[in-house]
Amino acid sequence: MHIKETGVLSESLIYFHMASPTAPLLYFYPACIGHYFCNGCYSLSRTNYNSFLFLYVIKGNGFIKTQGQKHTLAQGNLGLIDCYEPHQYYTEHGWEILWMHFDGPLARRYFDEIMKDHAPVFHGNAAINAKHELEVIYRCFDEGKSSIDESELSYHIVKLITPLLNHKEFSETPAKESPIKDTLHYISQNIDSELSVSMLAERIYLSKYHFIRIFKKETGYTPHEYILMCRVNAAAYALKSTSLSAKDIALQYGFSSESSFSTTFKKRLGASPRSYRLSENDNS
Numbered sequence: 001m002h003i004k005e006t007g008v009l010s011e012s013l014i015y016f017h018m019a020s021p022t023a024p025l026l027y028f029y030p031a032c033i034g035h036y037f038c039n040g041c042y043s044l045s046r047t048n049y050n051s052f053l054f055l056y057v058i059k060g061n062g063f064i065k066t067q068g069q070k071h072t073l074a075q076g077n078l079g080l081i082d083c084y085e086p087h088q089y090y091t092e093h094g095w096e097i098l099w100m101h102f103d104g105p106l107a108r109r110y111f112d113e114i115m116k117d118h119a120p121v122f123h124g125n126a127a128i129n130a131k132h133e134l135e136v137i138y139r140c141f142d143e144g145k146s147s148i149d150e151s152e153l154s155y156h157i158v159k160l161i162t163p164l165l166n167h168k169e170f171s172e173t174p175a176k177e178s179p180i181k182d183t184l185h186y187i188s189q190n191i192d193s194e195l196s197v198s199m200l201a202e203r204i205y206l207s208k209y210h211f212i213r214i215f216k217k218e219t220g221y222t223p224h225e226y227i228l229m230c231r232v233n234a235a236a237y238a239l240k241s242t243s244l245s246a247k248d249i250a251l252q253y254g255f256s257s258e259s260s261f262s263t264t265f266k267k268r269l270g271a272s273p274r275s276y277r278l279s280e281n282d283n284s
Contacts, residue, residue: 001013001014001015001188001189001190001191001192002014003034003238004242004244004252005042005044005241005242006041006042006043006242006243007038007039007040007041007042007043007091008036008037008038008042009036009037009038009039011037012034012035012036012037012038013034013035013142014032014033014034014036015032015033015034015138015141015142015188015189016031016032016188016191016230016233016234016237017029017030017031017032017033017141017153017188018219018221018226018229018230018233019031019150020150020219020220020221021220022150022220023104023150023154024103024104024105025105026105026154027104027150027151027153027154028102028103028104028106028107028153028154028157028158028161029102029103029104029150029153029154029157030100030101030102030137030153030157031051031101031102031103031233032100032101032233032237033099033100033101033134033137033138033141034097034098034099034100035096035097035098035138035142036096036097036098036099037096038060038091038094038095038096038097039094040091040092040093040094042062042090042091042094042095043088043089043090043091044088044089044090044241045086045087045088045090046083046086046087046088046240046241047086047279048083048084048085048086048240048279049083049101049237049240049241050083050084050103051083051084051101051102051103052080052081052082052083052084052101052102052103052107052111053079053080053081053083053087053099053100053101053102054078054079054080054099054100054102054130054134054160055073055078055079055080055081055089055097055098055099056077056078056079056097056098056099056127056130056131056134057073057074057075057076057077057078057079057095057096057097058075058095058096058097058098058131059075059095059096060075060091060093060094060095060096061073061074061075061091061093061095062089062090062091062092062095062097063088063089063090063091063092064079064081064087064088064089064120064121065087065088065089066081066082066085066086066087066088066120067085071119071120071121072121073089073095073121074123076123076127076128077121077122077123077127078121078122078123078126078127078130078131079120079121079122080111080114080115080120080121080122080164081120082111082115083101098131098134098135098138099134100134100137100138102157104154104157110161110165113165114161114164114165118164122164125163126163126164129159129160129163130160130163133156133157133159133160134160136156137153137156137157137160140152140153141185141188143185180204180211180214180215180218182203182204183200183203183204183215184219186200186203187200187226187227187230188230191227191230191231191234191253191254192234192252192253192254193254194254195227195254197211197212197223197224200223211223228264228268229268231253231254231255232264232265232268232269234253235249235250235253235255235261235265235273236265236269236276238252238253239273239276239277240276240277246258246261246262246273246274246277249261249273250262250273261273
């Protein structure tokens with residue numbers, strides 16, 4: 001889907017991933033992934049966005065600021081950022097970037113180990129490998145392939161991050177297909193549009209009852225729960241990453257009113273949209 005951010009050009013795309021209940025306990029998993037084309041006005045500064053970030057520069061150049069230090073990201077470089085801490089990344093002359101926010105039960109340990117003897121910028125074979133794996137993961141969403149195969153997504157994140165520790169990569173394994181992968185791809189692309197369970201079932205020629213049963217089995221959520229959490233996650237990203245008002249964000253992501261958005265957001269994330277936007281810790 002397209003996103004409205006200052007400095008982000010219209011051809012840019014972002015996809016959000018609604019992790020299953022198992023993922024935070026077992027896998028590395030993407031929170032969101034994007035391919036951005038940006039002009040010199042692009043700059044993003046946060047106190048936090050609970051995840052880690054890989055950012056690969058396809059064209060152009062820019063900078064990242066973290067831990068009180070500024071680092072240059074040139075074409076062909078990979079940046080790794082701890083987004084649990086205050087951080088900023090920006091370009092002064094424009095860039096094309098492929099990026100992914102990710103997390104997992106071992107993400108902190110991997111990050112700390114990698115950062116022991118290295119700055120948050122990588123180049124050479126490690127960056128080339130990272131670009132390849134980011135492209136594979138991005139295509140899972142952009143083309144609707146392996147959309148809910150979290151073991152496969154985790155596998156590619158492991159292949160991305162492990163060479164940064166100078167470990168050998170794992171051998172290839174075949175991707176698994178999901179009978180409702182097309183639905184998840186469709187939801188990801190249309191999270192800012194009207195989505196009904198009946199319409200989604202009809203798209204893949206299933207009865208509503210059968211669709212709900214299969215969807216719950218594959219994802220761990222009912223279709224309604226999944227769509228709602230995807231909308232909340234997208235709204236949370238917008239609250240932390242844009243200057244749009246809560247009302248505009250609510251309308252953009254399919255909530256009937258700002259009041260309905262606020263109630264749902266607080267129920268799901270434990271804080272009102274305003275408190276979440278102003279918080280120093282996303283878990284407050």
